[in-house]
Amino acid sequence: MNKMSFLIEHLKGQRLRLFLVTLATVIFSFLSLFSSRVFSYVIDNVVQGLPVTDRILQGVTSLLGGMDCIRSHLYIVALFLLGIYVLTALLMYYRMSRQAVVAESLTKNIRDDLYNHLQLLPYAYHVRAKTGELVQRCTSDVDTIRRFFSGQLEEVFGIIASIIIALWTLISIDAKLAVFASISFPIIFIYSYLFFRKMQKLFLASDEKEEEMTGYIQEALSGVRVIKAFNRERYEMDRFLKHSNEYRHVTVGMLENLGNYWGMSYGICTAGILSVIVAGIFAVRGGTLSAGNFYVFIVYQTRVLWQIRNLGRILSDFGKLIVSIGRLQEIKNEPTEDLESGADADLHGDIVFENVSFHYADDPSYEVLKNISFTIPQGKTVAVIGPTGSGKSSLIHLLARLYDVTGGRILINGHDINEVRKNTLRRNIGIVLQEPFLFSKSIYDNLRIANPDLDDKSIYAASKIASIHDVINNFDKGYSTLVGEKGVTLSGGQKQRIAIARTIVNKTPILVFDDSLSAVDTETDAAIRQGLHSFDKDATMIIITQRILSAKDADLIIVLENGEVTEMGTHQELLAKEGLYQRISEIQNRREGGEEDVREV
Numbered sequence: 001m002n003k004m005s006f007l008i009e010h011l012k013g014q015r016l017r018l019f020l021v022t023l024a025t026v027i028f029s030f031l032s033l034f035s036s037r038v039f040s041y042v043i044d045n046v047v048q049g050l051p052v053t054d055r056i057l058q059g060v061t062s063l064l065g066g067m068d069c070i071r072s073h074l075y076i077v078a079l080f081l082l083g084i085y086v087l088t089a090l091l092m093y094y095r096m097s098r099q100a101v102v103a104e105s106l107t108k109n110i111r112d113d114l115y116n117h118l119q120l121l122p123y124a125y126h127v128r129a130k131t132g133e134l135v136q137r138c139t140s141d142v143d144t145i146r147r148f149f150s151g152q153l154e155e156v157f158g159i160i161a162s163i164i165i166a167l168w169t170l171i172s173i174d175a176k177l178a179v180f181a182s183i184s185f186p187i188i189f190i191y192s193y194l195f196f197r198k199m200q201k202l203f204l205a206s207d208e209k210e211e212e213m214t215g216y217i218q219e220a221l222s223g224v225r226v227i228k229a230f231n232r233e234r235y236e237m238d239r240f241l242k243h244s245n246e247y248r249h250v251t252v253g254m255l256e257n258l259g260n261y262w263g264m265s266y267g268i269c270t271a272g273i274l275s276v277i278v279a280g281i282f283a284v285r286g287g288t289l290s291a292g293n294f295y296v297f298i299v300y301q302t303r304v305l306w307q308i309r310n311l312g313r314i315l316s317d318f319g320k321l322i323v324s325i326g327r328l329q330e331i332k333n334e335p336t337e338d339l340e341s342g343a344d345a346d347l348h349g350d351i352v353f354e355n356v357s358f359h360y361a362d363d364p365s366y367e368v369l370k371n372i373s374f375t376i377p378q379g380k381t382v383a384v385i386g387p388t389g390s391g392k393s394s395l396i397h398l399l400a401r402l403y404d405v406t407g408g409r410i411l412i413n414g415h416d417i418n419e420v421r422k423n424t425l426r427r428n429i430g431i432v433l434q435e436p437f438l439f440s441k442s443i444y445d446n447l448r449i450a451n452p453d454l455d456d457k458s459i460y461a462a463s464k465i466a467s468i469h470d471v472i473n474n475f476d477k478g479y480s481t482l483v484g485e486k487g488v489t490l491s492g493g494q495k496q497r498i499a500i501a502r503t504i505v506n507k508t509p510i511l512v513f514d515d516s517l518s519a520v521d522t523e524t525d526a527a528i529r530q531g532l533h534s535f536d537k538d539a540t541m542i543i544i545t546q547r548i549l550s551a552k553d554a555d556l557i558i559v560l561e562n563g564e565v566t567e568m569g570t571h572q573e574l575l576a577k578e579g580l581y582q583r584i585s586e587i588q589n590r591r592e593g594g595e596e597d598v599r600e601v
Helices: 003-010 015-047 055-063 067-072 075-120 123-128 131-173 175-182 184-222 224-229 233-285 291-332 392-399 422-427 443-447 456-465 469-473 492-504 522-535 571-575 580-590
Strands: 351-358 369-376 381-385 407-412 429-432 510-514 540-545 556-561 564-569
Touching: 003 075, 003 291, 015 055, 015 067, 015 075, 015 131, 015 291, 067 075, 075 131, 075 291, 131 175, 131 184, 131 291, 175 184, 175 233, 175 291, 184 224, 184 233, 184 291, 224 233, 233 291, 351 392, 369 392, 369 407, 369 556, 369 564, 381 392, 392 510, 392 540, 422 429, 429 492, 443 456, 443 492, 456 469, 456 492, 456 522, 492 510, 492 522, 556 571, 556 580, 564 571, 564 580, 571 580
Parallel strands: 381 540, 381 556, 429 510, 510 540
Antiparallel strands: 351 369, 351 407, 556 564
16 A cells, blocks of 8 residues: 555545645635735726736726726725635635644544554564554654644645746736746755755654654553662663653754754745845836836745745655654554454364464474374363473463464364354453453453443452452442552452453353462462352363462363473372472472472472
């Protein structure tokens, strides 16, 4: 999609309004210049009695009752001018108000489309994308487009119309002097064009530095707990100062160049105006140019030169517009995830991993999972345990098709999940992540975020199973308590338990707990697992954990090492033979009230 197509697509519903605004701008430019011709008409034709040679002014004379009537009733000219100014004001009002509607509607369409597109991009894209960069593009770059369409685009049409009208009028008055006056037009335009071609690189560099700074701010604010815990405030201030100084340095350099442009262009414009004044004075003294027409030359020359000079500013913003559209198109060109293709299927059944292998697209030489095979019967609980980096979480990503297998296949109730609609698949799998994300809403709203129609009874029942109901009731506002951004007002264990309740309340046939009990004590852990078993006996549960205590009651325990299944069995079976599971159990049993990281084994 080229940049013009991008704009046309998002101007849907506003194209007629944009055309009418453009037409109003052209008429406005004509009337603004024509008022100067009326003053010239009064000086030369009404006062000095020179014959009227301009066809438009001849028509005006007839419209106003003839020259004798005008001379005896000068107020008629005043009323005529007043009418021009009133019409000009109305056109200005229409132009400004309607172009604001066009600009805001355009940016809304872009913003909505961009956000929807981001939501539909695959999980792999968001893993590698920088949040601060996306935020900066969705705000600053979109606002650049809004500013251009809120006035500068119509100003371009106004400038073009003014140049055409001015040249046509001046040539009709005095062709030689018009040519002399227009010499400075291409000079200032070429200077502006070349200057702002060069400036595009500086605009891009400034945007990139702003993007880096925005990304750092987002990261630092998200990690404020870590910063406080490690007493790194001063270090983070220095890091921000570095980003801020780099952004300032690039932007100041850009603004200094703009300052040079405005100064040089002012000199070029002033020289052009002065040259016309001098030439015009000699022409008036020589009798080849009337005083009224000399006034028209000065007014038109001054207005057009300043407008062409402003065209340089618009070109600079147009350069920024092109850069911003390109950066937005980079996001739009990313292929979205297909959530609708495939079949609707009954997913209440056995889960089968059949020779499943997986590697990331950017590193095909490293196999995260290698020929994994196992079966999870419906209604059973399976625990997956293993060192960090062994591929435990990758199993869950593949099950929910956040990534697709690169070898083998996964079956649920006999259906290959690659042939099932992703919407259907994910609607039947409830996942509680290791790092639960809570929205900046009340606890109640967080619990029913996936299903706003849930009743209080269901929410309270799920909260009791997650051992968080009594804790919530002890808060001053109970379930109406606001949790702050990312649940910052809650402890890690409280967030995990709310996330568990949020998942199980939807009663999905498959429940996955990705190390989601790591922040709760062993007693609460046991209570939650016991509640889960009694909650839905037909639900199939997968528990990713590093705790023997969390795994020991599972119907089947799978041990992963380096992407391969090295052990499978019940708790007692695995304890009875040498292996990783036995060593983990021995280490954790030696430590009263705590567990050792599996990586130490």
